Amino acid sequence: MLDLAIIGGGPAGLTAGLYATRGGLNNVTMFEMGMPGGQITGSSEIENYPGQAEVVTGMELMENWPAQAMKFGLKHEMNQVTNVTKEGDIFTITTGDGKTQEAKSVLLATGSVPRRAGFKGEDEFFGKGISTCATCDGFFYKNKEVALIGGGDSALEEAVYLSKICSKVYLVHRRDTYRAAPSTIEHMKACENIEEVTNVTVEEVIGDNTGVTGLIVKSKESDETRQLDVPGVFVFVGRDVLNDPLKQEDGSFLCDVNEQGEVIVDLKMKTSVPGLYAAGDVRIDAAKQVVCAAGDGATAAVNIIEYIG
Structure with missing residues (x-):
């Protein structure tokens, strides 16, 4: 035994x-x-x-x-x-x-x-610009712009964390409301370098042999697409x-x-x-x-x- x-x-x-x-x-x-x-x-x-x-x-x-x-x-x-x-x-x-x-x-x-989000390019660029750990990889994007996908407590907390390191954080969420505690949402909204990109779907992460170069999202309201030119994408969907x-x-x-x-x-x-x-x-x-x-x-x-x- x-x-x-x-x-x-x-x-x-x-x-x-x-x-x-x-x-x-x-x-x-x-x-x-x-x-x-x-x-x-x-x-x-x-x-x-x-x-x-x-x-x-x-x-x-x-x-x-x-x-x-x-x-x-x-x-x-x-x-x-x-x-x-x-x-x-x-x-x-x-x-x-x-x-x-x-x-x-x-x-x-x-x-x-x-948990994988399931968008195009996620598997291809995972570990090459796509990360699921802001604490681990945020420093590599010091003074750069990044995108973060998610709308729960962890996502918003990590967005705040990244906002202290990066020049700008695009917070990308499929809804226009968050699944997070009111205090967490308030803390996130107080960060001047976090731009909320809400009510969108993630269409694709694009890049080249050096890694990620951008994230393409589509508005659920107008179907218009927008490209966020970022070298790093953080995924927090659970x-x-x-x-x-x-x-x-x-x-x-x-x-x-x-x-x-x-x-x-x-x-x-x-x-x-x-x-x-x-x-x-x-x-x-x-x-x-x-x-x-x-x-x-x-x-x-x-x-x-x-x-x-």
Whole structure:
């Protein structure tokens, strides 16, 4: 029986594995279909990870994390966890090959993925001028004009964030009203360099071999098109949390989740089910930063060690 089953091999899962095994747990397995590292391995430039003075790729940043974690006994099983159930004090982990394993505790660190908006050019220029993380990539557009697509709280908050870095932010939204808190809307409208481009559809992102050069939108009222000449486009139309392992046969979840499917945890990363923890982007109020996910993993592991006793 496993002391701890970690589902997901990104920064949260790897850090949890490191802390759990170094902290004394003897039988810890991390389930990750591919090579450990997480979504950040797809990033071309990382310059805001503490202690990393040189700009590196996401792959370079994560290169030594698996070896360090496994040095203390973490095992990596290249398998997908399809379901987690609990009976009494014991969890049952079901993997894609139909096999099951039992565990005393479980950490869900599967993360989330940005929801695609579906406009032309989105896939072609993703990572080449199209971003889903203003905190990660906003600095690359310092004193330049950018466009941001979305109308929820996150979109407006990120527009405000970008307005402090960029010379101008075009806030592009398909409606003329926002799905955000009144205080957030008021904060956004107070930013003089945010131009609202509302009640439009995004037709296409255009660019060349250097990356994005513009965004074409169409008015829903007049069908007129407009080209916004920007080198960067930020997309905030929501995220899909990867919570499938928690889904039960009756359609419910093993633990409490919010309306977006994010796992509800406390400051110790505990869920509503004893022995079940969640860390990183799959949990509520996640900052969606590598350093924060790593901190979550460490916090969860320390408390899991205490739970197991």
